[in-house]
Amino acid sequence: PARFARLRITGFKSFADATSIEILPGLTGIVGPNGCGKSNIVDALRWAMGESSAKSMRGGEMDDVIFAGTLSRPARSIAEVSISLTETAGLAPAPFQAEAELEISRRIERGSGSTYRVNRRETRARDVATLLADLAAGARNSAMISQGRVSALVSARPDERRMILEEAAGISGLHARRHEAELK
Ligand code: ATP
Numbered sequence: 001p002a003r004f005a006r007l008r009i010t011g012f013k014s015f016a017d018a019t020s021i022e023i024l025p026g027l028t029g030i031v032g033p034n035g036c037g038k039s040n041i042v043d044a045l046r047w048a049m050g051e052s053s054a055k056s057m058r059g060g061e062m063d064d065v066i067f068a069g070t071l072s073r074p075a076r077s078i079a080e081v082s083i084s085l086t087e088t089a090g091l092a093p094a095p096f097q098a099e100a101e102l103e104i105s106r107r108i109e110r111g112s113g114s115t116y117r118v119n120r121r122e123t124r125a126r127d128v129a130t131l132l133a134d135l136a137a138g139a140r141n142s143a144m145i146s147q148g149r150v151s152a153l154v155s156a157r158p159d160e161r162r163m164i165l166e167e168a169a170g171i172s173g174l175h176a177r178r179h180e181a182e183l184k
């Protein structure tokens with residue numbers, strides 16, 4: 001599977017200024033005092049990967065992810081998060097098949113919704129979802145499990161639990177494709 005290499009955050013939540021975070025191979029921990037922005041980093045990662053629920057971004061509407069300003073700084077009108085993935089060659093569908101690195105960006109402008117780009121090419125949200133599912137395919141892929149979902153997994157109905165496990169197993173991309181095929 002592909003590997004997260006870098007996260008770039010601008011105007012997203014508490015990250016008013018452009019911030020670049022390198023993600024090295026192995027285990028990554030994020031430490032810091034309460035309220036310093038640790039969860040916002042994870043939110044940024046999930047948001048750029050297509051999270052569509054404002055509530056799961058801990059806000060009322062999606063525009064709430066945009067830096068809202070402080071006593072000393074005005075609010076921003078645009079938020080942008082980019083994820084760089086490496087070791088992607090052969091995993092992505094056309095036209096990204098041969099690329100060894102992919103940069104997936106999501107940008108939101110106050111009042112006008114968000115757009116996605118893959119290597120600077122504008123891409124539909126659902127194609128980003130399929131791309132991410134393809135990049136995760138493999139026996140040792142990453143899965144994102146938030147605090148709340150650990151207990152959700154334990155108490156889930158069998159069909160819900162199957163969905164969570166399929167997502168973690170990297171086969172939800174197949175379902176996304178089947179769903180799209182059925183719509184056509
Ligand atoms: P804890 O250790 O308590 O979990 P944390 O490091 O995870 O803290 P976060 O939840 O990431 O902290 O960050 C919370 C901070 O982000 C708060 O100060 C909040 O005001 C700020 N914040 C959230 N959304 C925005 C926004 N849109 N604009 C500006 N600041 C924001």
Ligand code: MG
Pocket residue numbers: 038039040
């Ligand atoms: Mg937190």
